[in-house]
Amino acid sequence: GTWGRYQDFYQGNVVVTENVVEGCLKEHVRRLVHLSSPSIYFNGRSRLDIREDQVPRRFHHHYAQTKYLAEQKVFGAQEFGLEVLALRPRFVTGAGDASIFPRLMQMQRKGRVAIIGNGLNKVDFTSVHNLNEALLGALFADDRALGQAYNISNGQPLPLWDVVNYVMRQMQLPQVTRYRAYGLAYSMAALNEAACMLWPGRPQPTLTRLGMQVMSRDFTLDISRARQYLDYQPKVSLWTALDEFCAWWKHQPLGQ
Structure with missing residues (x-):
């Protein structure tokens, strides 16, 4: 999630990544493929065909800021001889996805989900199988691919x-x-956030302003760099990935 204190995100994203990089250097690992996030691009407005270099000057939330900082730590390790690449996959789904749809389904069981705006906003998803292919492509890509981030x-x-x-x-x-x-x-989410800020322990709000923006904005990625340098060709359709998710979820304790 994206709700919480900056220091917690810094610990979970930046410090953990620093430890991974340090471990790679200590053990003389040749190549590190870092999983980042296209959340770094989000600025609250609709964006289409976003390229890897279109990072905003100011980040929209702590998660995005610390994910980008973690990337910089990874790329900084190149000067010590580590081969590095970063992948930025969007909305990964398929069997094992416990982040995107389960919460929406839980809310819809209570009749609490509503389409925000006109409901026509287009977004990108990634089948977990296609992400695996991208990871393999990054592991075996030639030297021209090194030192870059890739939308997936x-x-x-x-x-x-x-x-x-x-x-x-x-x-x-x-x-x-x-x-x-x-x-x-957006106004309802702002009130919900304010109430949670005042509540002991600062529980995660049911509605957030960021959530309202994400669910109502176009957000699509240009993946031509991955196609060119990683030989990335997404083969598994989103509908197949969704069917796999649904079949998997039905066998989970919470899905029954």
Whole structure:
């Protein structure tokens, strides 16, 4: 998640990455492929065909800032002889995905999910199988590929709410049909955040302003660099990945 204190994100993203880099150098590992995040690009507005060099001057939240800092730690290890690459995969899904859809399904069981804005915003997803292919490509790529970050996705942007409702259908849950104006949703999220800030222990809010932005904005990646340098060719469709997720989730204790 993206809710929490800066020092916690710094510890979880930057310090952990520093330890990994240090371990690689100590054990004379030849190549490190670092998993980063395209969340670093997010600025609260719609963005299409984002290239790897289009990083905003100011980051939108602590998670993005510390993920980018972690990348810089990885690239800094090149001067000590470590071969490094970073991958930025968007919305990874498939069997084992416990982050994207489970929370939405839980909320929809209570009838609490609403389409934010007009519901036409297109986003990128990544099949976990395609991410695995990208990781292998990065491990065996030639020297021209080193020292760079790579966007990874299925290369097939789709309307976010079409994807959400596909999963709802597969899981025999009601379709999301209610619409909520973006301004109203954002204001409600701001109030929810403020209440949680005042509550002992600062619990994670059900609604966040960032969440409202992510669910209502276009967000697609240009993956041509990965195609060129990593020979990346996404082969597994998003629909296949979603079917795999649904089949897997139905066998989990929470999915029954």
